[in-house]
Every structure is written in structure tokens, then in C-alpha cells.
Amino acid sequence: MFREKKLANGLEIIAEINPNAYSAAFGFFVKTGSRDETPEIAGVSHFLEHMVFKGTPKRSAADVNRELDEIGSHSNAYTSEEQTVYYATVLQEYQDHAIDLLADIMRPSLRQEDFDTEKKVIIEEIYKYDDQPPFGAHEKCMAKFYGDHALGYSVLGSVESVTGLTPEAMRDYFQQRYSPGNITLVGCGQVDFDRMIAQAEELCGHWQAFDAPRDIRRPAVHHEFELIHKPTATQEYVVQICDGPEATDPDRFANRVLAAIIGDDSGSRFYWEFIDSGLAEYAGLGPYEFQGAGITMTFLSCAPQDTDANLQRLVDVIRKVETDGVTQDELDLALSKITSQLVRQSERPSNRLFSVGNGWLQRHNHVTVKERLESYRAVTLADVHRVLEKFPLSQNTTVVVGPLEQAQRPS
């Protein structure tokens, strides 16, 4: 059962209620992320996500952490290009406490001392990803593909941009983005919705509303090739990004099916070309939908000496799909996998929370699992081939990172 309610200040409360669930998952979904930043404050959305756990006028950082554990919650937060999400999954008897805590931390104190300590943690997080495959290839490729557009900014920011951030800049950003009209409280599973509304009225009803606009015009994209020399790496890492359907495009279902046909980790064209043969350690392709924009991203890792040949194989696989299309049997296989995964993932409220919250932020509607299954099952070969023409995979930006000092741009 789906319920929704909007408070006078614009905060929306939605819930997908399943009385048979064992747990209840709650999250504040804030429509803000790295695309809402400027280069001067790159990384502020993510840094703020950390600072939200650092306490409020009512609670210290230690109080927040202690209470999250006292209610036995499985809690965390994440920041993406478009969203910052704070969530906790608890047993039903802890609903009130979980919402009280989450609502309180959504108005953080942002104290200087906490800010200075947490800045060190963020910088360590950046260094951590510097040391991990694909060694920044994803961020580099996004930046090249979107040029100056904010969708190309790194979610973490850089050591330089984070070092330069101040609590004042973070407060300004908070005042521009954390308006109640830009936030949705989402519940999934064994949820008491009437209690949710009553608590939201009491705890969030006084939050001041203001405009928090976002430019969602489709950005210009670029098609480039870059090799980045990383002598300490053992393998070579390839990331390719091309244009794809945006979050409200009905063709997004066909594009996801196409991505599974080409780049799923089992039985796809990439699987048989690269993985089964051992030509690459990994080869996959997946879609990411944003408001007003979308991408399809390819990721491949292999031994350095095989990189040129594998780049050419990538071109050949894509060219064959674009020329000859895909078959009904491939479409059926992809649908079997997608629909089975969807049903299985939906069995946990903690998984449904992200699907329900993301759908609300991106499209402002709620779709049941059954409706989502129907959307996939309605995809035809003609839909897939239309998507292939609309968003050619062969027109992409490619970034290669690894020990190679030279790489051949494939023809």
C-alpha cells in the first residue's frame, strides 16, 4: 500500500507499507548533490553528508552515533550527483526513535571543531579511492564527457577543493539546498504512516521553506580519448561514457534491457567476448539516469598488453550491435534476468527504500514492483533498436588508466 502527504512547508512524506515485513526502513532523501555545486565548493554535498552526523543543538556527534546503535539500526548515508540520502533500517518498535533522530540531524550544528576533524576523514577517503581501481578513471571520464557542466564534477571533490572549504561556505550551501520542499521523508516495510506524519509535523513542520532550483536542461557532451599513465598499476582500466535516456524518458526501460544484453555480467555479448575467454578481467556496461540527462557507461579491465586489442574488440562488438541489432532470444534472456533480480531485491524493505525514494525524487511518482515488471515486459525489439539509434554507443568518451605509456585509439 502506498501513502503520501505534503506538509505546509513543502516537505513530502511517502511510504510503501508492507505489514508482513520484518523491518522498517526510513530515509530523508535530499534532492542535492555534486551537480548542484560550483568548482569553488566541489565536494561540499558529500562533506555536508558527513557533517550531518556530527551533531545538532540537542545532540553531540557521540550522541548521534550512540543512539543509532542503541536502536539496533543499520544506518548510513550516501551522496551522488543528484541526491544525498540519510537512512536507517530498524525493527518496527524503533520507528519513533529512528525518525526523531534522523529528523534532528537534518538540521546540523556544523561546529568548527567537528568540521576540522571531519575534513581529515574526507581527505583520507579521497586518498583511499586514489589507491583503488580504476584509479579515478570514472571521474576523469565524467569530467571529459560533460566538460564544464556540473554533472562532470567529482562527488568527493579534490584534496584542494575540500581543503579550501569553510563552515561558512557549507552553511551557505545548506541554506540553498536543504529546503523542506527539496526533501522527502520515505518509509518502506512495516511502517506506521500516521505516526510518520505526526512526527514529521512535530519535528520538521517548522523548517523554513525557500526555493532550491536546479537547472535540468540537457547538457552538451563531448567525445574524446585520453590515456593516463599510472606506473604502479598492474592492470589497465578502461571507462567509456556515451549519452543515454534521462530519468523520465520512457525509453529508459529499453535502454536498461539493451545494457543487459550487451554488458551484463552473465551471458551478455561482453561476457562471451571478454570474460568467458579470459581476455579481460572485467567487462560490463550499465545505464545511469539523471534529471534531464543520462549516460551509459562501459568499464573494462585487462592486462596492459591486451589493451589495444580489447579497445578494438569493444568497437567491433558495439558496431555489430548497431549494425545488426539484437535478437528476440537475447531480449527474452535479458528480461528473465532483470525481472528475477527485481522481484528478489524487492523482498527487503531496505532495498525498496532506495527504489521508492529515487523514483519520487526523479519522477515524483510511485511505481509498484508489479508495474515495474510490466514496464520491462512491454519492451520490444523495436524499442531496443530505436534506443540504439537515438543514443549511439559508438559515440563516446574513453579514458584509459594504467601502466601503458601509449594506447591506440581504435578505428
Add this chain to the structure above:
Amino acid sequence: MCHLTVEKQFLGSEQIVTQQLHSHQFENGLVLVAEPMDWLESAAFAVLLPAGYTRDPDGKLGLANFACELIQRGSADRDNRQFVEDLDRLGTDRSASVAASHSSFGAATLAENLFPSLQIFTDMILQPHFPEDEVEDARQVCLQELFAAEDELAQRTIQRLRHRHYGSPYGRRVQGDEASIRSFSRTDAVDFFRTHYRPDKAILSVAGKFEWPKLKDHIGSLLSEWQSVEVPDVTEHSPVFGYEHIPFESSQTHIAVAFPSIPYADPNYFQARGAVGVLSDGMSSRLFTEVRENRGLCYTVYASCHSLKQRGSVVAYSSTSTDRAQETLDVLLHELTHLFEGIEQGELDRLKARLKSSVVMQQESCAARCSSLASDWYHLRHMMTMDEIKGIIDGLTCESINHYLANHPPERFTVVTLGEKQLEVGKYVS
């Protein structure tokens, strides 16, 4: 042969739920453990075969992994492609992995496709082709895994820690070494399969929506022809413990620490697990608070209990930039040893709340239950009910945990660091 069914009613989040745990041992020794979960639409299964990397012959390191890869490339009337496509057509996610004691094959699927999926995997175990024309591709896959692991610095550090802490064969690298992988033939894989893919020490675990009598009969009809062979126990070599630094030009220094503890089957295991939980479970745990929150030394820090059948250990890890690595190691080691001075009531209360909600939430995932059933049977030859686990959690007291800690002080530390500078380990490591 023997058949055990445990049925319990318990109160979880205002619901009365009946938990049924079934086990059955077939004449060939195979044990089937199962938990029906009627409220789900899905099912998951895992088969654990006594073919872990500890069974790699000397000079053929990585053979268990190679056999695990090659066995999936055709069986019964399916070739390599049909094996994958038949499972994909059922919407069945598959997985295969090799650990110290077992090679494991797992699957998650919709409930109506459980039996057809089991058929495909039992065909693989009973009638594999080991096709000669797939040997080179399987070898390349194993080499890719070996090379890829070199770029995972945290994994490399912990692997080296395991090598020093456990010695051979438990501290081996699952991927083996390049020279061995390049030497493997079809015959090597077939010999390994014939020796170690045997039913008498195998466990098949199933959880999800199914009917137990039908499942038991189905597995009986599929796997009754599977025969056992005699295999000697593995020979262990002494670990070296101590400190090792791996020089590497990286942004961070990776720090891994281990000391011996007790295995899962030990009656005191949950005392040790409770203590390590105080150290590392949740955002108010000691390591998160002292290393990350109060000092901002790192993004990642944790400690966990690791259990083999006969041996247990505590493993801790953190990573931080070079100039802060010494302080991070010092605080980490201090917290690990300080733990043994005792825990407090508030810490235990929070830990109990987290553990209890985890136990209840496991009921939302057949894959999680499937994994727990297999692990329980391997370590305990018994499956713990939710009631039993809750009883153990309720029974934990500060007194009981502190008593355990006082009598089991940490000793024989192993420390491995990877990064630009070697660190001082001082009094902790001889």
C-alpha cells in the same frame, strides 16, 4: 539416514512466525540443510564441497580455483554456453568461489525455478565435461584474477597478513601463482575433481520458498549416485607471525593486524565475538570513535572475528596517508589491547540491540539464511534457530565477556603494512 527437524515459534516484531530448520544426511554422506521461508517468492541454495585451496598440491597452487572455473564449462548435455544460458533463462544468479576449506557454488532464483536450477548444478557436479578446448580460456580467467588482485592494495595487505598469521596451507592465496597456473592441464583439474568433489564432506544448503519433503526427495533422486573417496588430512606448516612491511608507492599506507582467537565452534565464541563487536560493530564502536571520529585518522577502520574450523583469529585493518600511518597503527594497537581490560554495560547494550535486529532481518533474505545454515553446519554440525541465537545474545553479560577477555589476553601479533614507509611496531610484535 538421519533426519532432524527443529520447529520453533517466536515473537519477532509482533508477528508469530514458525521457523523450521531441516537437515538430512543421505547414504553417501551428503548433508542437506534447509529452511523453508514461505513468505518469500524466492529461494537460494549453496553447495559446499571439501575442495578448498588448502587442498592445492604443493607446486600446483591455484588448482582448486582452476578446477572451479573449468567445471562450469560444460556438463551432462550442456556445453559451456548452454550452462550459462539455461541458468540465465531461469533468471538464476550464480556464483562460484574457493575458500580455505571449500569450493562453493551458489544460486539465487525465483521459487518456481529452484528445482530446475538445482538440476543444472547437480549435473555439473556429477557429469562435468572438463572440455579440453576450454582449458586455455579457463587458464586466462585464473591469470586475470591473479593480476587483478595485485591492484587491490587492501586485499594484498590482508592476504600477506593471512600468510604470516596462518602459515601454509590456510594462509595461501586462493589465486595461486603464475607459474602453477600456466602449467595446469585438463588432467590436473580432473584429478582434483575426482579426489575432492565428494559427497561425504559436502553440504547442500537451501533456504526460501519450497516444501521440505519434496526438496529432500528431489535432492535424493538427483545425488544418490554420487560416490565418496578417501582423502588424507591436510598438513599444516607453522605460521611466522611478526611484522612485515611491503614497500609501495601509494597514497595511503595500508595496515593489517591479527592475533589468535577462538573458532566459531568454541563454547566461548560469542564472548569473543561480543568483545570484538564492542570494538568494531556500529558507529559508536571503539575503533570508529577513537581512530576516525575523535582523531580523523582514516576513512576505513574495522576489526572482525575470522574462523576456520579449528582456529580463530581477530583481524583488524585501516588505511591512512603516510604521515599519519604511525599514529593510526599506535591507536589501533592500543585499542586492540585496551579491549582486554574490559567492556562497559552501555557498549554491551548497544551491541545486543544491533545483533538482535540483524538476526530478525536475516528472515528477509533467503541468500543470507542459506549462507548461515551452511556455515553453522560446517562449524557446529548443528543449525542455530533464531531463538537459540537470541538466547545466547541475551545471556551475554559484561561479567562473562570480561571474564573471557581477562583469561585470553592477545599475544603473537602479526602486523603487515603496505605503503611508502615502514612503521614501528614496538612492544606488540617480537
